[in-house]
Amino acid sequence: MPAAPGRPEADVIVVGAGLAGLVAARQLVAARRSVLVLEARDRVGGRTANASIGAGKVTEMGGQWVGPTQDRVLALASELGVETFPTHHEGRNLLELRGRLRRYKGTIPRLAPHVLLDIDRARRKVRRAARRVPPDAPWTAPKANELDSQTLATWIRKAARTKKARSLLEIATGTVMGTGTAELSALWMLSYVNSAGSFDALIDVEGGAQQDRFVGGSQLISQRLAAELGDDLAVSAPVRRIAQDGGGLEVEADGIQARAQRVIVTAPPPLAARISFTPSLGGRRDQLTQRMAHGALTKCAAVYPEPFWRDQGLSGQAVSDGGPVATTFDNSPPDGTPGVLLGFIAGAEAIRHARRSEADRRRVVLECFQRLFGEQAAKPGIYLETAWAEEEWSRGGPVCSFAPGALVHCGEALRQPAGRIHWAGAETATVWCGYMEGAVRSGERAAEEVLDAEGWRL
Numbered sequence: 115m116p117a118a119p120g121r122p123e124a125d126v127i128v129v130g131a132g133l134a135g136l137v138a139a140r141q142l143v144a145a146r147r148s149v150l151v152l153e154a155r156d157r158v159g160g161r162t163a164n165a166s167i168g169a170g171k172v173t174e175m176g177g178q179w180v181g182p183t184q185d186r187v188l189a190l191a192s193e194l195g196v197e198t199f200p201t202h203h204e205g206r207n208l209l210e211l212r213g214r215l216r217r218y219k220g221t222i223p224r225l226a227p228h229v230l231l232d233i234d235r236a237r238r239k240v241r242r243a244a245r246r247v248p249p250d251a252p253w254t255a256p257k258a259n260e261l262d263s264q265t266l267a268t269w270i271r272k273a274a275r276t277k278k279a280r281s282l283l284e285i286a287t288g289t290v291m292g293t294g295t296a297e298l299s300a301l302w303m304l305s306y307v308n309s310a311g312s313f314d315a316l317i318d319v320e321g322g323a324q325q326d327r328f329v330g331g332s333q334l335i336s337q338r339l340a341a342e343l344g345d346d347l348a349v350s351a352p353v354r355r356i357a358q359d360g361g362g363l364e365v366e367a368d369g370i371q372a373r374a375q376r377v378i379v380t381a382p383p384p385l386a387a388r389i390s391f392t393p394s395l396g397g398r399r400d401q402l403t404q405r406m407a408h409g410a411l412t413k414c415a416a417v418y419p420e421p422f423w424r425d426q427g428l429s430g431q432a433v434s435d436g437g438p439v440a441t442t443f444d445n446s447p448p449d450g451t452p453g454v455l456l457g458f459i460a461g462a463e464a465i466r467h468a469r470r471s472e473a474d475r476r477r478v479v480l481e482c483f484q485r486l487f488g489e490q491a492a493k494p495g496i497y498l499e500t501a502w503a504e505e506e507w508s509r510g511g512p513v514c515s516f517a518p519g520a521l522v523h524c525g526e527a528l529r530q531p532a533g534r535i536h537w538a539g540a541e542t543a544t545v546w547c548g549y550m551e552g553a554v555r556s557g558e559r560a561a562e563e564v565l566d567a568e569g570w571r572l
């Protein structure tokens with residue numbers, strides 16, 4: 115197999131050119147180490163992806179929002195000259211529950227008082243329970259075994275008494291995790307919530323994870339990082355095999371064979387498991403990757419000449435149990451033209467949706483938009499859809515989660531290096547796990563780990 119063009123050897127090989135990999139590489143270069151980043155796709159950015167909506171403008175089909183306390187990704191963007199702008203959320207939100215459409219202001223819809231009380235009680239329970247689960251070691255939490263042995267659905271059934279409150283919590287979790295509450299460990303979800311600070315931080319626009327967006331789209335950050343790396347990055351180079359011996363590592367990607375002293379793998383755990391490792395990584399790491407599954411999130415974008423819903427006093431945000439679209443947002447560019455309506459389809463609905471023909475997929479999504487926002491939503495100029503579960507090099511999104519019963523036994527292997535192999539990626543983060551912020555922090559942490567392990571400090 116031919117050597118990597120011009121660089122058959124590097125101090126560190128980084129697998130994956132999403133935010134985690136590009137940040138790790140940047141930090142190592144800053145410490146004057148040689149790096150080679152190998153990316154499977156023909157583009158950088160991983161789970162962030164810009165899509166053109168004409169006139170040089172973009173909308174995002176992957177990760178996009180940032181919010182308060184996401185300091186590392188915000189600092190990085192600012193260094194790279196990528197600015198932020200507030201998410202449009204003025205106006206009334208919509209809630210469609212069991213066929214009834216209501217308008218409301220803020221995060222909590224106007225519902226019967228006993229339902230509102232129930233939602234409030236459930237939120238307080240989540241807050242209290244999450245605070246007791248340390249995201250760097252969830253298995254040390256009080257009652258860790260008990261929490262890990264139940265699904266989030268079971269936990270929610272105890273935390274909320276009314277069907278409406280449960281439905282809302284399930285819709286919120288679906289969009290946040292891309293998966294049904296019956297598939298998740300309650301311990302993992304509580305750890306996830308705590309890593310973000312609170313459940314409200316996960317779901318809110320103002321003051322929460324959806325507060326701001328990046329001008330030019332979130333993928334621009336990765337594109338700028340990649341430009342800094344130049345020839346130290348190869349795309350269309352899926353890594354197939356990593357072999358380590360006493361003297362270092364040999365990494366085989368399509369068309370490239372290279373050696374390094376250390377490797378940082380940033381592919382999400384189920385994807386990392388598809389690489390062949392010699393010697394084997396051992397049972398615990400292997401069991402972990404067999405029990406961490408990606409969510410299934412599909413993002414749909416309809417582009418209209420103007421964001422017509424704003425004239426009707428609507429924010430563009432909706433929550434619905436009518437299916438298949440569970441939540442919507444106004445995703446128009448900073449100047450508000452064209453108007454972009456964004457819809458999320460999550461979990462089982464996303465898997466079902468992917469089996470429809472292209473024409474049917476467009477039709478059912480636009481029917482949802484029409485039900486919520488009226489006739490004008492029926493005929494967008496452009497319709498875009500990305501089903502992350504269908505993406506070969508993600509196989510799901512937005513984040514991988516633990517099935518019940520595995521976190522307490524295998525969780526430690528998520529970050530623990532395997533010899534000279536280090537792990538990064540949003541799932542390995544202990545602050546804003548699963549988010550761009552977490553990805554950036556994980557890349558920084560893995561680079562530090564490598565520098566420490568080799569005594570490569572400047």
Ligand SMILES: Cc1cc2nc3c(=O)[nH]c(=O)nc-3n(C[C@H](O)[C@H](O)[C@H](O)COP(=O)(O)OP(=O)(O)OC[C@H]3O[C@@H](n4cnc5c(N)ncnc54)[C@H](O)[C@@H]3O)c2cc1C
Binds near residue numbers: 131175178352
């Ligand atoms: C639909 C959606 C919406 C989201 N919304 C938000 C949001 O609003 N805000 C937010 O902060 N986060 C959001 N996220 C999550 C966020 O995008 C991710 O947490 C983050 O981008 C992950 O970065 P990463 O570098 O850890 O992983 P990735 O971006 O997945 O990067 C891993 C890279 O490894 C590559 N790879 C895989 N296998 C191999 C291999 N064998 N060889 C070489 N390369 C390989 C992949 O192609 C990929 O480029 C969203 C994600 C999705 C999918």
